[in-house]
Amino acid sequence: MFTRLTQDSAASDQTIEFTVNDRKVVARMGDTVAAALLAAGEMQFRISPSADKPRGPYCMMGVCFECLVTIDGRAGRQACLTAVKSGMQVIIPEGGRND
Amino acid sequence: MTDPVTNPHWDVVVIGAGPAGLAAATLLAEQKTSVLLVDEQPEPGGQIYRGIERLQAGSAKAHILGEDYVYGADLVRRFRSSAASYRPETSLWHVTPKLELFVSRGGVAETLQASQLILATGAMERAVPVAGWTLPGVVTAGALQILLKSSGLVADQPVILAGSGPLFYLLATQCLAAGVPIAALLDTAKARHMFGAIGALPRALTGAGPGYLSKGVKLMRALRQSGVPTYRGVEDLQILGENRVSEVQFRSGKRKHRLKAGIVALHEGVVPMVNATRMLGCEHTWDDRQHAFHPVTDTWGATSHAGIRVAGDAAGIVGARGAEHQGGLAAVGALHDLGRIDSARRDRLASAEMRALEAHMTARPLLDRLYPPRAEIKTPGDDIVVCRCENVTAGAVRQLATQGLGPNQMKAALRCGMGPCQGRLCGDTVAQIIADTRGTAPRPSDYYNIRAPLKPVSIGEISTLGERR
Ligand SMILES: Cc1cc2nc3c(=O)[nH]c(=O)nc-3n(C[C@H](O)[C@H](O)[C@H](O)COP(=O)(O)OP(=O)(O)OC[C@H]3O[C@@H](n4cnc5c(N)ncnc54)[C@H](O)[C@@H]3O)c2cc1C
Ligand code: FES
Numbered sequence: 001m002f003t004r005l006t007q008d009s010a011a012s013d014q015t016i017e018f019t020v021n022d023r024k025v026v027a028r029m030g031d032t033v034a035a036a037l038l039a040a041g042e043m044q045f046r047i048s049p050s051a052d053k054p055r056g057p058y059c060m061m062g063v064c065f066e067c068l069v070t071i072d073g074r075a076g077r078q079a080c081l082t083a084v085k086s087g088m089q090v091i092i093p094e095g096g097r098n099d
Numbered sequence: 100m101t102d103p104v105t106n107p108h109w110d111v112v113v114i115g116a117g118p119a120g121l122a123a124a125t126l127l128a129e130q131k132t133s134v135l136l137v138d139e140q141p142e143p144g145g146q147i148y149r150g151i152e153r154l155q156a157g158s159a160k161a162h163i164l165g166e167d168y169v170y171g172a173d174l175v176r177r178f179r180s181s182a183a184s185y186r187p188e189t190s191l192w193h194v195t196p197k198l199e200l201f202v203s204r205g206g207v208a209e210t211l212q213a214s215q216l217i218l219a220t221g222a223m224e225r226a227v228p229v230a231g232w233t234l235p236g237v238v239t240a241g242a243l244q245i246l247l248k249s250s251g252l253v254a255d256q257p258v259i260l261a262g263s264g265p266l267f268y269l270l271a272t273q274c275l276a277a278g279v280p281i282a283a284l285l286d287t288a289k290a291r292h293m294f295g296a297i298g299a300l301p302r303a304l305t306g307a308g309p310g311y312l313s314k315g316v317k318l319m320r321a322l323r324q325s326g327v328p329t330y331r332g333v334e335d336l337q338i339l340g341e342n343r344v345s346e347v348q349f350r351s352g353k354r355k356h357r358l359k360a361g362i363v364a365l366h367e368g369v370v371p372m373v374n375a376t377r378m379l380g381c382e383h384t385w386d387d388r389q390h391a392f393h394p395v396t397d398t399w400g401a402t403s404h405a406g407i408r409v410a411g412d413a414a415g416i417v418g419a420r421g422a423e424h425q426g427g428l429a430a431v432g433a434l435h436d437l438g439r440i441d442s443a444r445r446d447r448l449a450s451a452e453m454r455a456l457e458a459h460m461t462a463r464p465l466l467d468r469l470y471p472p473r474a475e476i477k478t479p480g481d482d483i484v485v486c487r488c489e490n491v492t493a494g495a496v497r498q499l500a501t502q503g504l505g506p507n508q509m510k511a512a513l514r515c516g517m518g519p520c521q522g523r524l525c526g527d528t529v530a531q532i533i534a535d536t537r538g539t540a541p542r543p544s545d546y547y548n549i550r551a552p553l554k555p556v557s558i559g560e561i562s563t564l565g566e567r568r
Contacts, residue, residue, distance in 0.1 A: 001361070005159055005251040005277060028250060030153050032141065035250040043235045043343055050518070051490040054342050056235030060242035061146065062139055062190075063223045063372075064487065065519035065555075074206045076519070076555060080245075082205075083141035083188065 002038050004028070018088040027084045034060060034067045034079035037090070045069055045079065045092055069093075109135045111433050112200055112213035114191050114375070117145015118171070118419045119411025120219030121178045122426030123433075128183035130434055135211065136183055137202060139190040142249070143175050145221055146241070147419045150249040151175055160251060163276040167314075167419070168248075174423065193551035194379055198406055201552070201564075208560040215406050215433040218376060219426060222369035222412035225391075225472060226524045227262070228479045231338030232365065233487050240270040240366035247277055256361030257282035259347050261336055264288075264470040265311075267366040268318045275325050283358055284322065285333040285349060287367070288470055296468035303465040306458030307420070311466075330356065334475065338363050367472045371413050374523055377549040379404055385541045388467045389416055390477065391527065392546055398453070399432025400425060408432060416467075417460060424456035478535045479528065486525040488518020496529050500536035506547045519555050522547045 014029040020037060027036035034057045037045070044054040045067050057067040060080045067079040070091035079090075113124045116138035127134040136143075144151045148171025154161055161169055178185075186204065193201035200211045224239045231237065240260060246252040253274075258281050260271050274281055303312060322329070330351040338360075339346040348357045370391035373383065382395045382403035393415040400408035410429035411422030428449055435445040479485060481494030491513045499509050506529055509515055515529060516522030522529075530545035 001254065001256060002246065002252040003255045005163075005247070005253055030142075030150065031250045035246055035252060038246065039250065039252055045235075048233070048487075048490065050488065050514075051233065051484075053233065054235050055233060055487075056343075057238065057242065058232075058487075059224065059239050060245040061223065063520065063523050066487070068519065074557075074559075076557070077206065081139050081141075081188065081190070 001041055001043060004039070016084060016086045018084055018086065018090060020090045021092055031084045032060075032080050033069065033071060033077075033082045033084045033088070033090055036084045037069075037079060037092070042092060107210065108212045109133050109214070110437055111135075111215045111217060111430075112137060112198075112211060113217045113219055114138070115145060115219035115221055115411070115413070116140065116143040116178075116185070116187075117219060117221045117411060117422060118147065118174060119221070119413075119422035119426035119429070120145065120217070121174050122423045123217050123219060123410055123430040124183040124185075125174075125178045125181045126427055126430040127433065128181035130430075130439065132434065132437065132439065134183045135213075136178070136185045137189045137191060138185075138187055141188050143178065143185065143187070144171055147171060148175060149245060160247070163273055164248065165273070171419075190554050191375065192553040192556055194375070194407075196404075203554070203556060203560055206557070206560055208556060208564045210564065213406075215408070215436060217400065217408045217410055217426075217429050217433060218413055219409070219411045219422070219429075220372045220375055220413045221422075222416055223372050223523065225367045225370050225476070226485075226528055227365040227367050227476055228483050228485050228493070228525075228528055229336045229338060229365070229476070230483060231340065231344065233484055234338060234340045234344045235342065236340070236344035236361065237338055237363045237365065240267060240364040243279070243362075243364050244270050244273060247273065253277045253279050254362050256280065257359060258362045258364060259283050259285060259358060259360040260364050260366075261285035261333065261347070261349075262287055262364075262366035264366065264368045265315060265466055266369065268315070268322060270364075270366065272318050272321050275321070275327070281327045282360060284327050284329045285336065285347070285351075286329060286331045287333045287336070287473060289332060289473065292469050292471065296465055299465040299468050303462040306461035308461035308465075311462040334473070367476050368470060369412065369416055370527060371415055372523070373413070373526075373546075374521060374549050374553055376402060376407075376409060376413070377546065378551055378553055379407060381407065381409075383543045383546070385543065386415060387540060388464065390472050391416075392530070392541070392543065398428060398449075399435070400429035401432060406436070417456075417463065420459040421456055421463075424452045424459065427452040428456070477528070477531045485528045485532075486513075486515035486518065486522075488520050488524075489514040489516075491515040491525070493528070493532060496532050497536060500533045506530065506533065506545055510547060516547045521549060521553065
C-alpha cells in the first residue's frame with residue numbers, strides 16, 4: 001500500500017521493532033504508530049461503533065480520531081500522534097470496539 | 100532550558116509548534132520570559148515544517164518538498180537554541196478562566212499554570228463529506244503529505260487526488276515528484292470563479308503576492324505537463340467500496356466517469372482549528388470569504404478573553420509566513436501585557452512584523468475567491484454522512500434544522516458532534532446546513548458549544564492528576 005522513498009539516504013533510516021497484535025513489525029525512527037502500521041500494510045484500524053463499519057486513518061494529524069488503537073495496554077490512543085518506540089505493543093482490535 | 104516537569108508556572112504557555120508558535124516562543128525566550136511550548140506532535144514544525152529536523156540537505160525529500168519547506172529548518176533551529184522549554188506529544192484538553200491548563204502526555208495528565216496563553220493551534224483540512232468518505236483508504240491530501248514528510252512513505256497503488264485550491268495543487272506536484280502513482284487528478288475548481296476574482300488581482304500584485312502567484316502558475320504548468328489524466332469541473336464525486344475504497348464515480352462536464360482507485364485523497368482548502376477557542380467561549384465570527392469561523396482577534400492576537408491570544412492559521416487562514424509574523428505580534432502583545440515592555444517598545448518591536456505580515460497577505464483574497472468550497476461540500480445531500488464518529492447524515496441534520504433546532508439540540512437528539520472528534524469534522528457542515536435552511540449566512544451560534552475535555556481523557560488519566568497534585 002505504501003513504500004519508502006527509495007532515493008532517500010540511509011542515515012535517518014534507523015529501524016525499530018514493535019508488535020501489532022503479536023506480529024513483529026519493523027518501523028523507522030521518526031514514524032508515528034499510524035505511519036508504521038500503514039507501512040506494514042494495515043489499512044483498517046478500528047470498527048466504528050456507530051456505523052459498525054471498518055475505519056482507517058483519515059487526517060494523520062490528530063483531528064479525525066479514526067486511528068484509535070491500543071498502545072502498551074492503553075486503549076483509544078491516537079496512533080497518528082504517537083511516535084513508535086522499540087518494543088511497543090500495539091493492538092488493532094479486529095472487529096472489536098475501540099473507544 | 101527550564102525543566103518543564105518541575106516548573107508548573109510559566110509567564111507564557113504557547114500551544115502549537117508550527118511557524119506561529121515557534122516564532123512566538125522564540126521571541127519570548129529571547130526577551131527573557133519563561134515560556135513553554137506545548138505540541139501534540141512528536142516533533143516541532145507544525146503542519147508545514149513537519150519532520151524538518153530529520154531532513155538531510157540535498158536529499159530526495161528536500162527536493163520533493165521544495166524550498167518553502169526547507170525554509171522551516173532555520174525557524175526550528177532558532178527555537179531550539181533559545182531558552183524556551185518544549186513539550187512534544189502533549190495535548191491541551193482543558194483551560195480554566197484563570198489559565199490553569201490541563202495537558203496529557205502518553206496517557207498521563209497534569210496541570211500547568213500560565214500568566215498568558217497563546218493558542219497557535221493552526222488549521223485543519225476542511226471536511227469533505229462525500230459518499231464513501233468514511234471508507235478505509237480515503238484520506239486527506241494532507242495525510243499523504245504527512246506520510247511523505249515524517250516517514251518518507253509514498254503510496255504504491257493507484258491514487259486518485261480530488262479537490263482544488265493552492266495547497267491541493269502543491270500536494271499534487273509533491274506527489275508527482277515523489278513518484279506516487281497518480282491514476283487521475285479530479286479538479287473540482289470552477290472556471291467561473293476566475294471572473295469574480297479579478298477584482299482582487301491588483302492587490303495580489305503588491306508585496307509578496309507576485310512570488311506566490313508565480314509559484315502557483317509553475318505548479319499548474321507542472322501538473323498540466325505531467326501527463327496525469329485530469330478531469331476538470333468535477334462534481335457528484337462518490338467513493339465506492341465494501342470494506343475499503345475500490346472505485347470512484349463522478350461527473351466532469353456532461354460526462355459520467357468511473358475509475359479504479361487504491362487510495363483516494365481529498366482536499367478542499369484549510370479552515371482554522373477553533374475547538375480550543377470555542378471551549379474557552381471566545382467570540383467568533385463567520386468569514387464569508389474564507390467560508391469558515393474564526394475567533395475575533397486584534398493586531399496582537401488578543402481574543403475577547405483577557406490573557407488569551409491566538410496566532411497563525413487558528414485565527415483565520417494566513418499561510419505559513421503570515422503565521423510566523425502573527426506569532427511575533429502575539430509574543431510582543433504578551434510581553435506588553437506582562438508589563439515587560441511599554442507601548443513605545445512594543446510598537447517598535449512590532450513594526451517589522453506588521454509590514455512583513457501585510458506583504459504576505461496581499462494574494463490571500465485572490466486565492467480565497469478563486470477556490471471557494473463548492474456547495475455540495477458545504478451543504479451535502481441528504482444521504483451523505485456528515486458526522487463520521489456517530490454516523491449522522493446531512494438529511495437527519497436538515498430535518499431538525501427545518502424544525503428550527505440549533506446545533507446543541509441536534510447533539511442531544513442525533514449525537515452528532517458527540518464522538519471522540521468532538522465535532523471537529525462536522526461542526527462547520529452542521530452550521531452551514533442550519534444556516535442554509537434558514538436562508539442566511541452562518542452565525543457563531545450555529546456551531547456547537549464545545550466543552551472540556553477537548554480530547555477524550557480516561558478516568559485513569561484524570562486519576563494521575565490526583566497523584567501529582
Ligand atoms: C495537513 C496540512 C498540510 C499543510 N501543508 C502545507 C504546506 O506544505 N505548505 C504550506 O504553505 N502550507 C501548508 N499547510 C497550511 C499550513 O498549516 C499553514 O499555513 C501553517 O502551517 C500554519 O501555521 P500555524 O503555526 O498557524 O499552525 P500549524 O503549523 O498548523 O501548527 C499548529 C500546531 O498546533 C498543534 N496543536 C493543535 N491543537 C493542539 C492541542 N490541543 N494540544 C497541543 N497541540 C496542538 C498541532 O499539533 C500543530 O503542530 C498545511 C495545512 C495542513 C492542515
Ligand atoms: S488519523 Fe485522524 S486523528 Fe489520527
